[in-house]
Amino acid sequence: xxxxxxxxxxxxxxxxxxxxxxxxxxxxxxxxxxxxxxxxxxxxxxxxxxxxxxxxxxxxxxxxxxxxxxxxxxxxxxxxxxxxxxxxxxxxxxxxxxxxxxxxxxxxxxxxxxxxxxxxxxxxxxxxxxxxxxxxxxxxxxxxxxxxxxxxxxxxxxxxxxxxxxxxxxxxxxxxxxxxxxxxxxxxxxxxxxxxxxxxxxxxxxxxxxxxxxxxxxxxxxxxxxxxxxxxxxxxxxxxxxxxxxxxxxxxxxxxxxxxxxxxxxxxxxxxxxxxxxxxxxxxxxxxxxxxxxxxxxxxxxxxxxxxxxxxxxxxxxxxxxxxxxxxxxxxxxxxxxxxxxxxxxxxxxxxxxxxxxxxxxxxxxxxxxxxxxxxxxxxxxxxxxxxxxxxxxxxxxxxxxxxxxxxxxxxxxxxxxxxxxxxxxxxxxxxx
Amino acid sequence: xxxxxxxxxxxxxxxxxxxxxxxxxxxxxxxxxxxxxxxxxxxxxxxxxxxxxxxxxxxxxxxxxxxxxxxxxxxxxxxxxxxxxxxxxxxxxxxxxxxxxxxxxxxxxxxxxxxxxxxxxxxxxxxxxxxxxxxxxxxxxx
Numbered sequence: 138x139x140x141x142x143x144x145x146x147x148x149x150x151x152x153x154x155x156x157x158x159x160x161x162x163x164x165x166x167x168x169x170x171x172x173x174x175x176x177x178x179x180x181x182x183x184x185x186x187x188x189x190x191x192x193x194x195x196x197x198x199x200x201x202x203x204x205x206x207x208x209x210x211x212x213x214x215x216x217x218x219x220x221x222x223x224x225x226x227x228x229x230x231x232x233x234x235x236x237x238x239x240x241x242x243x244x245x246x247x248x249x250x251x252x253x254x255x256x257x258x259x260x261x262x263x264x265x266x267x268x269x270x271x272x273x274x275x276x277x278x279x280x281x282x283x284x285x286x287x288x289x290x291x292x293x294x295x296x297x298x299x300x301x302x303x304x305x306x307x308x309x310x311x312x313x314x315x316x317x318x319x320x321x322x323x324x325x326x327x328x329x330x331x332x333x334x335x336x337x338x339x340x341x342x343x344x345x346x347x348x349x350x351x352x353x354x355x356x357x358x359x360x361x362x363x364x365x366x367x368x369x370x371x372x373x374x375x376x377x378x379x380x381x382x383x384x385x386x387x388x389x390x391x392x393x394x395x396x397x398x399x400x401x402x403x404x405x406x407x408x409x410x411x412x413x414x415x416x417x418x419x420x421x422x423x424x425x426x427x428x429x430x431x432x433x434x435x436x437x438x439x440x441x442x443x444x445x446x447x448x449x450x451x452x453x454x455x456x457x458x459x460x461x462x463x464x465x466x467x468x469x470x471x472x473x474x475x476x477x478x479x480x481x482x483x484x485x486x487x488x489x490x491x492x493x494x495x496x497x498x499x500x501x502x503x504x505x506x507x508x509x510x511x512x513x514x515x516x517x518x519x520x521x522x523x524x525x526x527x528x529x530x531x532x533x534x535x536x537x538x539x540x541x542x543x544x545x546x547x548x549x550x551x552x553x554x555x556x557x558x559x560x561x562x563x564x565x566x567x568x569x570x
Numbered sequence: 571x572x573x574x575x576x577x578x579x580x581x582x583x584x585x586x587x588x589x590x591x592x593x594x595x596x597x598x599x600x601x602x603x604x605x606x607x608x609x610x611x612x613x614x615x616x617x618x619x620x621x622x623x624x625x626x627x628x629x630x631x632x633x634x635x636x637x638x639x640x641x642x643x644x645x646x647x648x649x650x651x652x653x654x655x656x657x658x659x660x661x662x663x664x665x666x667x668x669x670x671x672x673x674x675x676x677x678x679x680x681x682x683x684x685x686x687x688x689x690x691x692x693x694x695x696x697x698x699x700x701x702x703x704x705x706x707x708x709x710x711x712x
Contacts, residue, residue: 551633
């Protein structure tokens with residue numbers, strides 16, 4: 138048995154489209170029960186009956202994070218609050234936070250999505266699953282908790298931080314799988330080695346689910362090698378419940394986005410017109426299976442593309458390419474668009490470098506410059522010329538990737554702030570004049 | 571013939587060197603010789619200490635990028651020409667010096683050398699009967 142829900146996961150594209158249309162009609166009718174969508178439909182002269190095909194979806198305007206904020210907290214809720222049982226909220230760094238509420242049915246469907254993802258990467262009820270996500274408002278905690286319990290795995294809600302304690306749990310409880318932020322996975326591995334624990338020999342770890350921040354293929358390989366595991370990329374966002382939206386299968390080539398759960402569109406972030414498969418754009422999602430708070434054409438700000446072609450795993454749901462970053466963490470420097478992930482991709486190729494790095498953009502004289510600080514790994518060499526050659530080679534490869542020359546500074550191990558939550562990779566100190 | 575040298579990666583930042591030295595001082599580790607090479611961004615501090623293993627472990631435990639390197643410790647006299655004589659032996663045997671620093675010990679001079687070819691360097695020392703120090707000699711230095 139390879140599939141959690143074979144009928145849904147391997148449904149033919151035609152069947153899947155018909156299935157989506159039925160659910161879309163339901164979702165739209167549900168959405169207009171909320172004050173926000175009621176007004177959107179009214180203002181645009183739309184009625185739920187106008188949605189008769191999947192293409193009709195494009196008649197509906199986009200929903201943005203700002204819409205969620207300006208209708209804080211309950212403007213998009215479509216059922217009486219009495220029928221809602223859970224509220225999650227994302228950190229509001231600017232303005233109001235965003236709030237998502239769920240009914241008991243929504244939570245059950247969400248748990249099923251997460252269980253489906255975990256089953257897909259080979260996890261079973263015999264596994265011991267340790268979740269290193271923050272619990273509380275952050276959806277990576279409870280989202281994986283309920284999913285792993287639905288799967289039947291023994292679930293350890295270790296929550297974030299306290300690395301030594303995480304390691305004690307891993308060894309004492311025979312943890313076989315972690316859910317972990319990629320920057321923290323390498324940190325955890327480093328601490329294990331420092332403590333004289335070889336995770337490949339001294340633990341039962343075989344799988345990690347990594348997500349919550351964009352990471353490169355090189356970083357995945359490093360995590361797999363350091364921990365002796367298979368690492369699977371997972372994607373979720375609180376507006377779309379949380380984890381379980383899209384997940385890699387054993388082919389490790391793209392993340393299947395569960396199209397019984399959402400409709401995915403990829404659009405040009407400027408023109409908002411759809412882009413063809415294979416081309417990068419902003420991902421726009423419509424929920425198909427959420428009664429408390431349906432979202433229609435929600436602009437995620439995440440940049441990705443649809444991988445063309447079939448997946449050898451037999452699942453028919455579309456695959457998303459590795460995330461290229463968010464349209465809002467793109468750095469524009471000297472007219473060049475740069476994503477932190479591009480820098481990481483290069484740095485991770487060098488075993489003499491550690492996993493911790495920091496990009497600083499600053500104004501020097503009249504010029505904006507990029508400084509990249511990266512920690513050395515334990516392989517520090519006494520050989521001076523080798524160090525300089527290393528600096529030169531890294532700079533050269535960065536230049537090829539970024540199309541501008543950054544200043545590179547090698548720093549000692551442990552001298553950049555350690556990252557136990559989502560890693561802060563960019564400091565923009567530019568003076569705006 | 572060789573002694574363990576500790577190389578420490580130092581960011582070029584105010585107070586960094588002192589920080590490392592104070593760490594060693596607190597553990598009562600004696601520095602016998604030291605040299606700093608620098609570029610604009612970082613430096614390498616190279617030191618010979620009385621207990622390299624303990625010092626190395628201490629640095630690692632405190633998350634300092636450091637490594638242990640084998641270097642030669644040649645003993646020469648302090649009279650004119652003895653330095654030239656010792657290095658001449660290596661040069662004529664085709665052995666290059668990557669870096670070098672020295673310290674004096676009574677009426678002797680100790681040259682700490684890193685060469686491009688350790689085996690050839692050992693052969694030069696044997697053939698010319700040059701004086702040298704071993705790890706155990708360092709422990710005994712007062």
